[in-house]
Amino acid sequence: xxxxxxxxxxxxxxxxxxxxxxxxxxxxxxxxxxxxxxxxxxxxxxxxxxxxxxxxxxxxxxxxxxxxxxxxxxxxxxxxxxxxxxxxxxxxxxxxxxxxxxxxxxxxxxxxxxx
Numbered sequence: 461x462x463x464x465x466x467x468x469x470x471x472x473x474x475x476x477x478x479x480x481x482x483x484x485x486x487x488x489x490x491x492x493x494x495x496x497x498x499x500x501x502x503x504x505x506x507x508x509x510x511x512x513x514x515x516x517x518x519x520x521x522x523x524x525x526x527x528x529x530x531x532x533x534x535x536x537x538x539x540x541x542x543x544x545x546x547x548x549x550x551x552x553x554x555x556x557x558x559x560x561x562x563x564x565x566x567x568x569x570x571x572x573x574x575x
Contacts, residue, residue: 482506484565491562494555498535498547507566513544516563517570524574528560535559 478500484492495507502513509515519525535556538546551559567573 478505480506482569484562488562488565490555491558491560491565494551495559495562498550498555499559502544507563517567517572519572519574521563522567522572522574523564528564531560531563532556 478496480492480496480500495503496505499507500510502510504510504513504515507516509517514520521531534540534544535551536546536548538544
């Protein structure tokens with residue numbers, strides 16, 4: 461019975477993964493995958509924002525305003541406001557780097573740039 465319950469839970473988790481709507485160049489596929497596994501439930505498909513968290517496709521999150529180091533720190537420790545919990549048990553350092561690379565690519569693709 462326990463195995464059956466575990467299988468049902470795992471299938472429901474796998475089935476709930478948010479799928480990207482945009483295709484990206486090969487260099488960004490890993491980051492897109494990790495973003496959609498860890499971040500998209502709150503930050504929306506393709507980093508476009510969601511009901512729980514803002515889009516990354518705005519000037520507020522450009523490197524001049526929100527550095528890569530600050531993104532990494534926020535992923536690991538959660539936001540200073542407490543709105544975002546720590547994700548440190550869900551990603552490793554390489555996955556964080558790939559997520560950031562994907563976010564920066566998505567910003568460029570959306571035409572978001574520093575003034």
